[in-house]
Amino acid sequence: QVQLVQSGSELKKPGASVKVSCKASGYTFTSHAMNWVRQAPGQGLEWMGWIDTNTGNPRYTRGFTGRFVFSLDTSVSTTYLQISSLRAEDTAVYYCVRLVGAPQSFDYWGQGTLVTVSS
Amino acid sequence: ETVMTQTPLSSPVTLGQAASISCRSSQSLVHSDGNTYLSWLQQRPGQPPRLLIYKISNRFSGVPDRFSGSGAGTDFTLKISRVEAEDVGVYYCMQTTQFPYTFGQGTKLEIK
Numbered sequence: 001q002v003q004l005v006q007s008g009s010e011l012k013k014p015g016a017s018v019k020v021s022c023k024a025s026g027y028t029f030t031s032h033a034m035n036w037v038r039q040a041p042g043q044g045l046e047w048m049g050w051i052d053t054n055t056g057n058p059r060y061t062r063g064f065t066g067r068f069v070f071s072l073d074t075s076v077s078t079t080y081l082q083i084s085s086l087r088a089e090d091t092a093v094y095y096c097v098r099l100v101g102a103p104q105s106f107d108y109w110g111q112g113t114l115v116t117v118s119s
Numbered sequence: 120e121t122v123m124t125q126t127p128l129s130s131p132v133t134l135g136q137a138a139s140i141s142c143r144s145s146q147s148l149v150h151s152d153g154n155t156y157l158s159w160l161q162q163r164p165g166q167p168p169r170l171l172i173y174k175i176s177n178r179f180s181g182v183p184d185r186f187s188g189s190g191a192g193t194d195f196t197l198k199i200s201r202v203e204a205e206d207v208g209v210y211y212c213m214q215t216t217q218f219p220y221t222f223g224q225g226t227k228l229e230i231k
Contacts, residue, residue: 105173
C-alpha cells in the first residue's frame with residue numbers, strides 16, 4: 001500500500017534551518033510528483049509547490065521562493081523540504097502529498113511534520 | 120490565482136441528516152484537456168487531510184457512498200447523505216486545473 005512517512009516534529013530558533021523528510025513506499029517513486037502543503041496552526045491548507053521526482057525539478061508558488069528548497073534522493077525514495085532563516089510565522093504543519101497525474105489529484109498524504117519556531 | 124470560496128464555513132448537522140457544502144471558483148476549472156480537476160478533502164481532528172472526491176464526482180478508494188460530488192464550471196457541491204459521527208471535521212475543496220493549485224478556506228462540520 002502507498003505510504004508517505006515524514007520525519008518527526010522539530011523545534012527551532014529563529015534564524016535556524018530545518019530539513020523535513022518524506023519517505024515514499026508502495027509505488028514507483030519516480031512515477032508521481034511530490035507536493036508540499038503548509039497548514040499554520042488553526043488555519044487552512046496552502047500549496048507550496050512540487051518537485052518532479054523524475055527530473056528533480058522543483059516548482060515553487062509565490063510566497064515560497066528563496067528560503068524554501070525541495071530536493072529528493074531517488075535511491076531511498078525520499079523527498080525533502082528545507083527551510084532556511086526560520087521565522088516565527090513558519091510555525092506550521094508541513095505535509096508531503098503525492099500528485100497522481102490522472103486524475104491529477106492529491107491522493108496520498110504524509111502524516112505531517114510540525115515545525116515550531118520559537119526563541 | 121484561482122480563488123476558491125466555500126459556504127458555509129460552519130455546518131452544524133444532526134446525526135443521520137444530510138449535509139451540503141458549496142464551493143465556487145473565481146474562474147472556470149475546465150482544463151484544456153476537457154477535464155475539471157476539482158477535489159474534495161476531509162480533515163478529521165488531529166489527522167492529515169484525506170482525499171474523498173476527485174474530478175468533481177469520483178469517490179476515492181474506500182470512501183463511503185454517502186459522500187457525493189457534483190457541479191460544473193465554477194460551482195460545485197459536496198453532499199453527505201446521512202451524517203455519521205466519524206464525519207466530523209473540516210472539508211476543503213481544491214483545484215488542480217491551474218497553477219498555483221488552491222484550496223477553499225474549509226468548512227467545519229460538527230454535530231448538533
